[in-house]
Amino acid sequence: MQSERNAFIACDGEYADSKIVIFGAPFDSTTSYRPGTRFGAKAIRQESYGIETYSPYQDKDLTDYTYYDAGDIELCIGSSDLALEQITELTREILTDGKMPLMLGGEHLVTLGAVRAVKEKYDDLYIVQFDAHADLRDDYLGVKNSHACVMRRCYELVGERHIYQHGIRSGERTEFAFAKEHTVMTPFDLIGIDSMVKALEGKNVYLTIDMDVLDPSEFPGTGTPEAGGARYTELLGALMKMKGLNIVGADMNELSPPYDPSGISTALCCKLLRELLLILS
Numbered sequence: 001m002q003s004e005r006n007a008f009i010a011c012d013g014e015y016a017d018s019k020i021v022i023f024g025a026p027f028d029s030t031t032s033y034r035p036g037t038r039f040g041a042k043a044i045r046q047e048s049y050g051i052e053t054y055s056p057y058q059d060k061d062l063t064d065y066t067y068y069d070a071g072d073i074e075l076c077i078g079s080s081d082l083a084l085e086q087i088t089e090l091t092r093e094i095l096t097d098g099k100m101p102l103m104l105g106g107e108h109l110v111t112l113g114a115v116r117a118v119k120e121k122y123d124d125l126y127i128v129q130f131d132a133h134a135d136l137r138d139d140y141l142g143v144k145n146s147h148a149c150v151m152r153r154c155y156e157l158v159g160e161r162h163i164y165q166h167g168i169r170s171g172e173r174t175e176f177a178f179a180k181e182h183t184v185m186t187p188f189d190l191i192g193i194d195s196m197v198k199a200l201e202g203k204n205v206y207l208t209i210d211m212d213v214l215d216p217s218e219f220p221g222t223g224t225p226e227a228g229g230a231r232y233t234e235l236l237g238a239l240m241k242m243k244g245l246n247i248v249g250a251d252m253n254e255l256s257p258p259y260d261p262s263g264i265s266t267a268l269c270c271k272l273l274r275e276l277l278l279i280l281s
Contacts (some may be wrong), residue, residue, distance in 0.1 A: 106252025
C-alpha cells in the first residue's frame, strides 16, 4: 500500500487498524470543459486543517475512529484506460483486505475504475449518484470512456434500475430518455431520498458524489458548473438519511480548485468529507 502521508485531518492512522481507506485519483484527461480536478484531492488534504475534527451535526469526532489516507495514486494522465485499471487495482486491494474504499477525484470518470472492483466483490450492486449531469451518453465525441459517459458505463456493469440519480439538471434529451427506461432519476432536486433509502434497505450500495450537484453560487470551484443546484445543507441532509444503508464504497469528485481562488469550494469539500467519513463509520 503506497502512501504520501500528507493525510486528511485525523486520517493518519495505520492501514491495518482502519475500516475506511481514503485515496486520491488525480485524473482529468477527459474533462469536456475546464480541467483542473486533478488538483482536487491534494487541495482537500492541505486545507482540511482549517476545519475541526468534531461534527456538531452528528455529535461525533474523527478522532473517535481510525482512518488511513493512502495519498494519491500516480496515474497515467495520457491514457484513461490505464488510469482506470490502476484505480481498479487499488480499489480491489482495499476490498480484499476487508476495508471500504473512499476515493477523492479527479473527474467523474474515475468512479468507473472503483465500481469495476466493487462489482467484482458485490455482484448485486446499486449506485447512488449525486450530480448536476446525467453522465449517460454512450460516447462523447466518439470516446466511450469520458466523464460525460461514466454512468452509462456503470449501468452496463450493474444493470437495470440499479442506479439512483439525484439533482440531475443537465444532459442531452437522449440521456433523459435513457434514464426513464433504465435508471431511477430524480431530476433537479434531492426530494427522492426517502423513497430511495426504503428501496435500498439491505442492498449493497456504492455512493458517488459529483460536487457540481451543488449550486455554483455556493460551489464555484468545478469544471462544468450548472445553475440551479442543491445547497450544502440539503446534500448533507440527504447523506445523513443514508446512514442505515450498506454502503460498500464511495467517492467525491469534480472539485477544481483553480476556479475558486477564494478557497470556499475546497473548504466545503473538507467539511463534507468529514461528515461523510462519520456517516460511514
